[in-house]
Amino acid sequence: MPIERVEIKREALEMFLGLCRQVHPKENIMLIRGKVKSGRAIVDEFLIPPFSTYAHGFSGFSMHMIPFDLSIIGVAHSHPSGYNAPSIQDLNGIYGRLMMIAGFPYNEGSLAVYNSKGEELAFTLV
């Protein structure tokens, strides 16, 4: 069943946005941990991918370093430009079922959530 609703824990999001601010003007990248049940995705926490790269214009990590963990449901990263729409590179490299993009100035208003097809999803903070 496709994801229709996304619920993000407020503390978890604050942590992610805080890290985005810290690495600015470089791009931050984190794994999204949570669960998906009957079209509802609940984001519990954000994880730091091992040996990840934070750079000007891109961020990444080695996929073979990620443990086999089904609770990782997607990837979140930041766009220091402030434009939170996925780039072509993002659409080609969607990992998991969710993708979050936080644009500068990294607050709730500048966050966008997309499904694995690159379609924007509405989200609520819990």
Place this chain on the structure above:
Amino acid sequence: MGITWDWVRNNIGIALVLLSGALMSFTMLSADPVGAAICGEECARGTIALSLMPAYFAMMVIGIGNSATPYIKYLVKREFNRRDLKRLFLGLVISGGSVLRREGKYCIRYYGKDGGMHSVFRDLAHQIYGTEPQTVKVNGRGTWMSQFYSKHAVLEMAELSPGLASRKGETPTISYILDGGKSIRIEAVRVMMSTAGWINCTFSYTSGSTKAYPRLGFGSVLSDSLAGECSCLMMAIPLRMESYSNSKYPSKGYLATSDVEEMQNFLKAGGFLRGSRVKKGTFGGMEKNILLQALLGVHGTEFRSREAAIDLLTSRDDASLELSIYLDRLRLG
């Protein structure tokens, strides 16, 4: 059956694959699933184990490489005798090589960019004539040449196909291959198609969409007689191809088909030799079997544009995809 070097090599290969697989599984199962904890001090051992994953993968690749049976050994196992192998060798030389006989020099050469086909040439020459051809780069042409000197081999090739060693414009013949059994004729088609066969894709544009149609062909400057013989040879699969004349050289031509069923017949018979790659063009470097399968998969499918179709087709090259997964990193912009 005695213990041979190949037997040892094969078993070491299998052992390496099993060992690396076990190590990978153990590392993944024992690693803390929380990525954040991996970076913590308390999990240093887990980090070391995880950092060895590329080494395990390399070990697995080496193992697979050592345990894979070369094409010629596979033929020998199928009880192809020396005469059958000679038929394949003749097909290989006619489709992509040359025979030189002048001023006391007797040389057989094979040209191409495909390393896998050079191995087949070397293995066949070794198996039939007991020689070790040398592969060298042809400067300025970006291609490779394998060659060996043998009077016996050259005279034999000239006897089997008189036009092959002639420099008076005579065309070679594959009648010796046609005399072989069905299984050898099928293998000969595979070998010759892997050398001189090509895959193309034509696009038809309709209002708002593009459709891709595959085309499979053989040769480009075949003489009428050789094209006719090759056409007969391909009926062993059966792979029916029509003869077309070359627009640049009207007396020469090539064989081609756009019939999906014929292409499927070819794939069912084994397709191109494993590892045979497209030489140049849009799909240059792709494994021929993967490209053909991909083209058959998208036959008649509507795409937004030609580029979208090509993107989808080129992404089907499994080897490059796996390599990008293991060597590249997920990179978001």
